[in-house]
Amino acid sequence: MTELELTKFIPFRLNRLAAEVSNKLAEVYTDRFGIDIVEWRILVTLAAMKSKESCSAQHIVQSTRTHKSRISRGVNRMIELDYVTRTESRHDRREAKLRLTAKGRALHRKVAPVVLEQERNIVSCLNEQELQAFTQALDKLELSMGLVEQNEV
Amino acid sequence: MTELELTKFIPFRLNRLAAEVSNKLAEVYTDRFGIDIVEWRILVTLAAMKSKESCSAQHIVQSTRTHKSRISRGVNRMIELDYVTRTESRHDRREAKLRLTAKGRALHRKVAPVVLEQERNIVSCLNEQELQAFTQALDKLELSMGLVEQNEV
DNA sequence: TCAAGAAAGTTGCAAATGCAACCATTGAAA
DNA sequence: TTTCAATGGTTGCATTTGCAACTTTCTTGA
Numbered sequence: 270m271t272e273l274e275l276t277k278f279i280p281f282r283l284n285r286l287a288a289e290v291s292n293k294l295a296e297v298y299t300d301r302f303g304i305d306i307v308e309w310r311i312l313v314t315l316a317a318m319k320s321k322e323s324c325s326a327q328h329i330v331q332s333t334r335t336h337k338s339r340i341s342r343g344v345n346r347m348i349e350l351d352y353v354t355r356t357e358s359r360h361d362r363r364e365a366k367l368r369l370t371a372k373g374r375a376l377h378r379k380v381a382p383v384v385l386e387q388e389r390n391i392v393s394c395l396n397e398q399e400l401q402a403f404t405q406a407l408d409k410l411e412l413s414m415g416l417v418e419q420n421e422v
Numbered sequence: 423m424t425e426l427e428l429t430k431f432i433p434f435r436l437n438r439l440a441a442e443v444s445n446k447l448a449e450v451y452t453d454r455f456g457i458d459i460v461e462w463r464i465l466v467t468l469a470a471m472k473s474k475e476s477c478s479a480q481h482i483v484q485s486t487r488t489h490k491s492r493i494s495r496g497v498n499r500m501i502e503l504d505y506v507t508r509t510e511s512r513h514d515r516r517e518a519k520l521r522l523t524a525k526g527r528a529l530h531r532k533v534a535p536v537v538l539e540q541e542r543n544i545v546s547c548l549n550e551q552e553l554q555a556f557t558q559a560l561d562k563l564e565l566s567m568g569l570v571e572q573n574e575v
Numbered sequence: 576t577c578a579a580g581a582a583a584g585t586t587g588c589a590a591a592t593g594c595a596a597c598c599a600t601t602g603a604a605a
Numbered sequence: 606t607t608t609c610a611a612t613g614g615t616t617g618c619a620t621t622t623g624c625a626a627c628t629t630t631c632t633t634g635a
């Protein structure tokens with residue numbers, strides 16, 4: 270048997286790194302802006318919609334790979350906070366159309382640059398080639414784990 | 423502002439990948455062997471001790487970077503399951519010495535190879551160089567995030 | 576030697592989470 | 606048309622979790 274040492278074990282390392290990176294980012298969107306990681310994902314997903322396009326909760330569930338109960342609760346909180354509106358869809362009354370409010374868009378404009386800055390900061394320990402090799406490995410791993418659609422790659 | 427798209431955003435990608443990899447491994451140690459991720463970490467850490475060496479909960483906390491309340495509960499469960507024994511340390515009665523029982527060692531011998539096989543399986547989408555580039559990037563990221571001691575690298 | 580702070584570990588509690596059951600609506604098949 | 610499965614979304618519940626407070630023991634320094 271090849272030896273098993275936790276600090277060399279990729280699943281453990283991924284977990285630990287992901288948790289640490291998340292904590293670092295939460296210092297921005299939670300401590301400074303009062304939203305949690307699910308709400309952050311909702312914010313970013315809605316902000317990515319073309320201007321007049323709308324978006325269902327289901328779409329957020331799929332594109333963020335987050336459980337629908339978490340998204341449901343997150344969306345409701347965003348509505349309470351007046352960052353999101355929900356309007357009933359006309360042709361399918363099961364699904365609701367979600368949109369950022371002006372306040373929501375303003376929040377996104379404030380948070381996103383700071384979070385992106387954090388990301389740059391975190392990966393700044395890698396040079397150009399290293400970063401590219403890293404993201405390429407992520408691409409492949411995601412694909413092989415079935416985390417992305419073929420056409421996304 | 424550089425554009426923010428969740429699927430290109432490394433913190434999100436790390437999170438998603440780590441979660442998926444964890445789920446994959448849990449199919450082994452949870453579904454087949456009935457222990458959770460914390461207990462798995464405890465098992466591996468204790469199994470890595472030199473034969474007559476003992477280990478405190480604190481050591482597991484540090485080497486796995488898991489909160490001490492989780493470790494405390496995990497250790498207690500492992501004791502209930504008869505995988506671990508706790509004996510009071512002589513020179514410092516605050517800390518307890520933890521050791522795998524024969525049953526615990528047997529469990530480790532059974533689980534570890536299967537989990538390692540899973541890891542190999544997961545990274546098998548990367549060739550030699552890609553894997554090396556990936557782990558080197560992990561090394562650097564861990565170091566820069568303060569997740570490892572200088573001498574561990 | 577004694578007081579004050581630190582360390583190991585446990586536990587109560589509140590919040591977060593995942594699952595399964597559920598409701599309402601729609602689509603498809605008979 | 607009617608029925609039945611599937612889909613979008615919500616919610617109750619049990620479990621997990623992280624934090625802070627706490628106990629006990631040890632260390633340090635006046």
